[in-house]
Amino acid sequence: MKYLYYPGCSARSTGKPYEESMLSVAEVLEIPIEELEDWNCCGATTYMAINELKAFALCARNFALAERQVEAEEEINLVAPCAACYLGLNKAQHYLGEFPEIRAKICEGLHAAGLESTGRVRVRHPLDVLVNDIGLEKIASAVTKPLEGFRVACYYGCQIIRPYAEFDDQHRPTTMDRLMESLGAEVIDWPIKTRCCGGSLTGTVQECGLRLSAMLLNEAKNRGCNVIATACPLCQFNLECYQSQMKRQFGYEFKMPVAFFTQLIGVAFGIPKRKLGLQRLFLPLPDVSKVAVCPLPSPSETKASVGGSNVPS
Amino acid sequence: MSQVETGSNGTPKVGVYVCHCGINISQKVEISETVEFAKKLPYVTVVREYKFMCSDPGQELIQQDIREGLVDRVVVASCSPLMHEHTFRGAMAAGGGNPFLFQMANIREHVSWVTVDKKAATKKAKALIAAAVERIALHQPLERVQVPVHPDVLVVGGGIAGIHAALTLADSGKKVYLVEREPTIGGHMAKLDKTFPTLDCSACILTPKMSAVGAHPNITLWTYSEVTKVDGYVGNFKVTVKRKPRYVDEEKCVGCLECIEACIFKEGKFRSEFDEGLSKRKPVYIPFPQATPLVAVIDPETCIEFKTGKCKKSCAEVCAPEAIDFEQTEKIKEIEVGAIVLATGFKTFDAARVSRYGYGKYPNVYTSLEVERLVNAAGPTGGEVLLDNGKKPKTVGIVHCVGSRDENTNPYCSRVCCMYSLKLAHLLQERTGAEIYDFYIDMRTPGKGYEEFYERVSQEKVHFIRGRVGEITDWAMEPEEVGKLVMRAEDTLMGAVRRVPVDMVVLAVGLEPQDDAEEVRRIFNIGCSHDGWFLERHPKLAPVSTFTDGVFLAGACQGPKDIPDSVAQAGAAASEAMAIIDRGYVELEPNTAFIIEDLCSGCKTCVAICPFSATSFDEEKKVVVVNGALCKGCGTCVAACPSGALQQNLFTDEQIFHEIKGVVSYV
Amino acid sequence: MSDNEASKEPFEPKIVAFFCNWCTYTAADLAGTARMVYAPNIRVVRIMCSGRLDPQFVLAAFRDGADGVLIGGCHPGDCHYQEGNYYALRRFTLLKKLLKSMGIEEARLRLEWIAASEGDKVKKVMNDMTEAVRELGPLRLEPRAYDLIQAQPAAEIEVTTSAQEVHHE
16 A cells, blocks of 8 residues: 655645654655655645635645546545644545535536546545554564653644544544654653644734743643654644743743654654754754653642733733 | 225225314315315225314214215324324224224325425325225225233343332232343442432332342342343243353352352452442452342452362352352243333443543542442442542532533433432532532423422532533643642633632533443344434333333333433333233234235245244145244235235235325326 | 326426335334425335335336335344345345336435434435436336336246346356
């Protein structure tokens, strides 16, 4: 079975290290993956918010291209690492399946371009593919440098399991947690791993977005984690790049590295740093050889997180 | 196409009676137009319309026409035959006609209630009447066969519903088999602490009934047993019961507990089913002190002897009556009964399915049934409610509707949760002095004394917050939330999202059909509603009957129910069963298959496909014979017969051909 | 007959339904009790079990003027008589092939499993089938096929088809 890779726009900009690390990891695990030819924008949240039909049309063109590229297989796995792409494509596929009138309209459009989408495409997230197709056993057996000393808080964000819980629980997902454990990392359990990071609000109503990101960072830090693993380029960007501004605004200093989960897999596999895009991170991964391993704080010792009264709203 | 046979009556005289059903039919179907149409149909001699055909005067219309010789066959165009066929057949008989020279046209359920357009409804009504008239000319007078009824009754499930049904039947002199899957009867009620709204101690009111079952001369109690097969029909069921080995001889065991004391496990080590896993039991155990029968049971899954064969069997050594028997095997019992009461109950919703409430993740999140055990003086903690740190909770949150009224789990209301939540709020407050936060969506307290109980509890230290809880976490945002469970909910009366930190959470889990409800319903050949509860024959008028005659429902297997309703329904099911037994016979519908010997080629196609072995081959005459008592009247063999030698009473090929012709060719 | 008048109006298909007493007929009653409005084109003939459905009934319905035939039985495993619906399924499969060879469109014959509690499904199936048959238009039997039904008992037709089946393979 071959996987088609849908990069989306972020993999070629801020999310570059996500692509680099995912492809490097796929190489080690010998996952056959090839890029979707001539792909276009998924419509992202912006189009979806203004005109759903146009967003579906954009997604459907990608499906049609995939069906043209892989003729032989009954089901085509289209891997979309960006959480927004994953959700957008998934939503489009659901709507095309459930609403014949939408489907008819979209098919008409595709037809005009000489394309056809029959619903053979299954949208997959790399997290799902790695854990459920490849399997933790195979991944664990490829580990050469176990992530000892890494205390990872797995952050799923809001999009990859909601509203479509294709591969995990909507509220308390565990896929990434199990994956990190299989790499030898210590996983920090926290209840807000699917809460909003601020998303695009950080770019528009910064005050509001920053506060949401700061809540996450603070809780992760309180629970003793030393790196946050993400599965979304925007989450990674929001959580990592604004930490100095959060310090100015709220007085918290986090210094919390935020990496793509694929980068952490790559580290455990012993893949060279540059092939994982680690040099692109603003905050380097913890140097575990220098970190003294101290016991985790117990829940009763943890401090309160960033709350309404602490933060100007 | 075929000859109309009318016996001695000559040409058939068909009466058509169109019912208005108040305005239920007449507001959609043009009655006068329909009447005019019916007058022109073949063999029709009388057409009448009436407001309520099922009323006495309505039935009298039919009877009078029969008596006066105006009609000998009757078509009533009214409601569904499943509703009133019985009524009108009775009217036919009372008027001196044969009840089977009768046919109904369903112009209410299938026409007036489902059609908007009056013209279309009238047209469809006409078609259905024509169909009935076309086939009625070919009806033959038939007699019902009477079959004697076996006087014993089977009750399945030994919860409060099954117990009450069994006792009611036994007290009336019927011999009852009570079959229970668990080692003891008592069901969920035995696990409860107090019962709402009176706060009666559950055990105090239940255990006398349990011992009455154990001691009743008319009740054969088979615990640790399951029904595996049901054959036969109303009045004559043949039931197979599997009696699982409990490795303790029920006749010899005196319930002294010596074996449990002597078990090589000094402490209980395995999950106690009765205490919802909050305490541990040994491999040999009695679920609880009032268990009925008070007989020990050995769990082969955990017993060393069964696992290794190398136990010193100290339990057997100390047993004076020598009741312990490691060689015991499963026994299959076959019984005959006339009626069956199903009271297989429910299971509680698995709270872990709503992951955002943290059940199974945070130790101080409990289900309501666990809390019932916690507050019970005979429970695992002796009635003390303590947190995992050994301290009493100062604040407790209760979440209503866990697994109920929720698109993601069960859409229905589980009916009992509001009331038991109020009860637990009261009990927890009484035991711990804690402040209670009760999160509800709507407070549902219909029932005698229920609203008053709500009123009473709301005067106590209980805060009611109207809103579904969104999540329960240990995520502290304020200093006072540190180390607590934080419940987040929209307070819909206040119009704001609230965070309420508490020490302990009670999830008011809903009721669900038993895991094997699907399997059980197949064994008993009854239906399930779409949410999995056993389906009653009619929601209002036959709430304890099923579509299989002689099988009745009691308690929560039919849908969520509290104790008073379960007991009331159990009584109803018991008396329905009694009605069958006391009459002494059942009349079988004469829609059985019959053979026209001259046409039978002896191919035996029908013999192979009858699931009831009603068709057999007569080697001497070389034709098939139908056993009318075994035939259930499905007609599958009739459709399979290649030579038309098999026919079905009330559903002969010709009757159906004419019905088809009638239904399409007139309008 | 009113057929001539009717032909001037827009086409309203006539569909005959054979519903088993225990599941589908009860479900149709439930749809009524719940006042679920659906297309008035389907007229129900009650049989005790879908296993009673003789393929000849379907042919007769088409001959007598039906534009479509719907068969309704209990879900597999739910038959009140244990397995009548399986026989209905077998006959249905064979019958579909026969109808096809007679030039009758596939959508004119439909089999649905509808449980006693599925009133909403009755509504959906009634509406769907009516629309599907409406789209096909009135059934026009080829004269030859029509003669075939008229002249021969269906049992013989069945035999012929089975023979044809063998031939095809």
